[in-house]
Amino acid sequence: MKKTFMGLRLKRLREERQMTQVALAQALGLSPSYLNQLEQNQRPLTVSVLLRLNAAFGIDVQLFSEDDEARLISELRDLFADAPNDDAPGLAEIRELASRLPGVARLLLQQGRQLHEAREREAIWASRLGLDRQAETLPRPMPFEAVRDFFYRRHNHVxxxxxxxxxxxxxxxxxxxxxxxxxxxxxxxxxxxxxxxxxxxxxxxxxxxxxxxxxxxxxxxxxxxxxxxxxxxxxxxxxxxxxxxxxxxxxxxxxxxxxxxxxxxxxxxxxxxxxxxxxxxxxxxxxxxxxxxxxxxxxxxxxxxxxxxxxxxxxxxPGVPFFFIRVDRAGNISKRQSATDFHFSRIGGTCPLWNVYEAFAQPGKILTQLAAMPDGRNYLWIARSVHRGHGGYGAPGKTFSIGLGCDLRHAERLVYSKGLDLKAVDGFTPIGTACKVCPRAHCPQRAFPPSGNALVVDENRRHFSPYA
Structure with a gap:
């Protein structure tokens, strides 16, 4: 287990149960000084302490999971993607917010979604009243996104x-x-x-x-x-x-x-x-x-x-926590479910470097890919195309690519890791969630600049270009 510092969450748990440090230490069989060091992030939270918390209070250890923190980071990056460059918090600040103040982070996300929906409703009503014809092009809030969020909050497990x-x-x-x-x-x-x-x-x-x-x-x-x-x-x-x-x-x-x-x-x-x-x-x-x-x-x-x-x-x-995705040839995502910290951007667009798109070129063959995300997390991806044809000769069928991914730390549990060098990080494929929020400015497959960066400097050509 990596060193995990969750002092604030531990302190919040104690305060919710109206317990003193001494009382909680006694309940967990720890010394008060050791518990104080945990709450002050001077000591990492260990598996042993997590098990004691679960035994004493029935606490779901997911509350102290790094995966949960990573999910918050991904969602916060989306939330701040459209902020002006001078105002947008950096990745370090976002990590700090998700790690030390997860409750505040979740409240920000909730308010951000509510603000987004309110703006859309305002634009729609303005359009109906003839106040802004351009607002007619704005999309209505999508119920399917709310359903996805419902399953996402449950880690895709009911x-x-x-x-x-x-x-x-x-x-x-x-x-x-x-x-x-x-x-x-x-x-x-x-x-x-x-x-x-x-x-x-x-x-x-x-x-x-x-x-x-x-x-x-x-x-x-x-x-x-x-x-x-x-x-x-x-x-x-x-x-x-x-x-x-x-x-x-x-x-x-x-x-x-x-x-x-x-x-x-x-x-x-x-x-x-x-x-x-x-x-x-x-x-x-x-x-x-x-x-x-x-x-x-x-x-x-x-x-x-x-x-x-x-x-x-x-x-x-629990089994291996997977991320599941189904896409068509045009890149439309018709299914996506996540039991992991992996988070797809809400802003739109998927990375063409993913092997889910390569699978269309090799029908029926299972492809593997070791992928590196911009935040430093690495994944093993498995992809294969599937075809459905329910009609007779000449009737159009359906072809999709199915992708299944997991964090690299689980890769050895999968048969698909056989023959792969899981430690050769330099050889992993650099992918992102969406071009608007991906910081890889010089990616050869970039479709358009990141949000908030309408122009980037092309150092090789010495002029401003809309694409890196």
Whole structure:
């Protein structure tokens, strides 16, 4: 464990419980002088002390995690990206704020988001009243972003749904890799719903006729995809109340956001039902997170196997914390989930140096990449393209690239680190989150200057250029 100084958080924890230093020291079995040194950041917080905090108070050790601090740093950099150069805090100041005053940092982020939404609403109303025609081009606040934030705050892990799904898997006597028959039986016996497989006249992958109590699945779906759609239907029937409660917490005052949250939570439950937490984590650790092997063992596709890996963050039994992303050829991100400190910029644009884009040029092949971020953190990335074609000859299909990444310190647990030099940092690919906030001024793939720097000096050509 790296030396981690969390004195202010420890002091805040003690004050919240209205305890003196002596009382807390006694509860943890430490000397008062040693506890005082911890609070003054004269001593690093050790694993032993963390375990004592957990045992004495049931404290989630994530409260003292460096990953949580890194997430704050990334979000704060986005918040201050559009500030004028003279006013914008530097990286050192942002690190200090996230480390020593995390509560203040989170409040700033919350107020920043509220200010951004208020400005957008103001512009929209001004447009409707004819006060500013240019405001018509401003985007409305996006409900899907609120849903992403909901999962991000939970580190992409919804414990309530995971635990329910595991109980259902056992009670319904489902079998890993062959859940379809058991799910169809549950739908029929418990809910009176008949499952049929055919090509419906509307070209839908799933069509539920509530009046006829009939669930029709497209014949073009694989057995694993059919099982997922059945599990999604069961999510609404068996976990509907829990999903509604969780969705209400995501957005108590916005129905569209709650609707999207319910869809996301139903899909989460379906994945957790097909790939129950304990069994899937055990298999993943046994095969060193070999994605294709996991997919074969559990009867699911590559994308589903990857997505489930990004959710394995049960505090008592965590897996490797992954970041999951799905992009198309145009660079549009249709899925992104993070159980890590890795944070995508809200400002837009992704780094073309990521291997998720190279995967399109080598269909079906798993590519690995050791990547270095501007903040000094390093990652192992795995990428592979996937294709979906549900029509006949000549019908357009869908091609995506799936990326799965983890912090370098976890890389040795993955089979994909085999043959890679994890210590040759100079050879890592330098990537960023978005050009507007990336400080790599001389990157050959830069699309436009960073925010707040409209012009940069090109020392080689001795003139001002909009691009480095």
């Amino acid at each position: 414990a309530e749904l995971d635990e329910l799904a595991e109980r259902c898997f056992a009670d319904w006597q489902l079998r890993p890799g062959n859940t379809g028959n058991g799910l169809a039986r549950r739908l029929s016996e418990r809910h009176g719903i008949l499952v049929s497989t055919d090509d419906n006249d509307r070209g839908l992958l799933r069509d539920f006729d509530e009046k006829a109590r009939r669930l029709r699945l497209s014949a073009s779906l694989s057995s694993g995809q059919q099982a997922f759609h059945m599990a999604t239907q069961l999510a609404r029937l068996e976990a509907g109340e829990l999903i509604d409660e969780l969705a209400a917490g995501a957005a108590p005052d916005d129905e569209e956001t709650r609707r999207l949250a319910r869809i996301g939570l139903a899909s989460y439950f379906a994945g957790a039902l097909l790939l129950p937490y304990g069994r899937y984590l055990e298999s993943a650790e046994a095969c060193r997170y070999d994605i294709e092997q996991l997919g074969r063992s559990f009867g699911v596709g590559y994308e589903t196997a990857c997505h489930r890996l990004s959710t394995l963050q049960r505090p008592q039994a």
